[in-house]
Amino acid sequence: MIVEIAIIRAKPGQADAMRQGFQAARAVIAQAKGYRGSVFHQGIEDPQRFLLRIEWDSVEDHMQGFREGPLFAQWRGHFGQYIDGAPDVSHFEVIAGP
Amino acid sequence: MIVEIAIIRAKPGQADAMRQGFQAARAVIAQAKGYRGSVFHQGIEDPQRFLLRIEWDSVEDHMQGFREGPLFAQWRGHFGQYIDGAPDVSHFEVIAGP
Numbered sequence: 001m002i003v004e005i006a007i008i009r010a011k012p013g014q015a016d017a018m019r020q021g022f023q024a025a026r027a028v029i030a031q032a033k034g035y036r037g038s039v040f041h042q043g044i045e046d047p048q049r050f051l052l053r054i055e056w057d058s059v060e061d062h063m064q065g066f067r068e069g070p071l072f073a074q075w076r077g078h079f080g081q082y083i084d085g086a087p088d089v090s091h092f093e094v095i096a097g098p
Numbered sequence: 099m100i101v102e103i104a105i106i107r108a109k110p111g112q113a114d115a116m117r118q119g120f121q122a123a124r125a126v127i128a129q130a131k132g133y134r135g136s137v138f139h140q141g142i143e144d145p146q147r148f149l150l151r152i153e154w155d156s157v158e159d160h161m162q163g164f165r166e167g168p169l170f171a172q173w174r175g176h177f178g179q180y181i182d183g184a185p186d187v188s189h190f191e192v193i194a195g196p
Contacts, residue, residue: 003139005149023194041101041190044157051103051190053151059142092139092149096121 001036004062006052007088014082015047021079022050028075029054034061048084059091099134102160104150105186112180113145119177120148126173127152132159146182157189 010018022040029035036055043049056062066072108116120138127133134153141147154160164170 002142005139019193026194037196039195040193041103042193044100044189044191046188049188050193090144090147091142093142095117095138095140095148096124097137098135 001094002056002059002062003092003094004052004054004056005088005090005092006054008050008052008079009084010048010050010082011084012048014084015042018050018079018082021082022052025075025078028071028078029066032061032066032069032071034058034065062091099192100154100157100160101190101192102150102152102154103186103188103190104152106148106150106177107182108146108148108180109182110146112182113140116148116177116180119180120150123173123176126169126176127164130159130164130167130169132156132163160189 008018019042026038026040029038034057036057038052038054041051041053043051054062056066066075106116117140124136124138127136132155134155136150136152139149139151141149152160154164164173
């Protein structure tokens with residue numbers, strides 16, 4: 001199991017729309033092969049900042065299977081128009097917890 | 099419940115020491131009032147990058163109770179010497195999941 005962390009900013013005035021978009025998009029990514037679970041977060045000090053934590057069986061399930069597969073456009077369609085700047089997307093291994 | 103996210107970089111050559119430091123430090127923070135649980139991560143593409151996800155009852159339990167309390171020096175002593183640059187520490191609410 002590996003963890004995708006995506007840090008994504010909303011355009012000014014679009015934080016509420018982005019939150020609703022992520023909430024709707026979660027049902028799309030949950031259908032992907034290798035998806036294990038997710039928690040989506042919105043910043044308290046900075047409500048324009050969102051952080052998605054998504055568990056996958058492997059980096060390949062995320063980067064090839066999902067991002068190059070048929071679900072990606074549907075997923076991104078729920079929030080892509082609200083993104084400000086380039087998302088910061090990378091992968092992590094769990095070293096302690098839960 | 100709120101979520102602290104801390105993104106912390108290790109100095110060059112210190113990633114292994116920092117990983118071990120975080121693993122040891124987790125037993126310290128687990129004693130804090132308002133602590134609910136945590137998962138610690140290390141970057142796959144960038145092993146110098148660590149991300150701590152820590153659940154607290156409230157922002158105040160983290161910022162006042164823990165950071166200004168007696169456990170903080172012991173916690174930080176396990177990894178503070180390996181930190182490169184300024185950690186990025188902020189708080190989030192969960193908007194979807196788990």
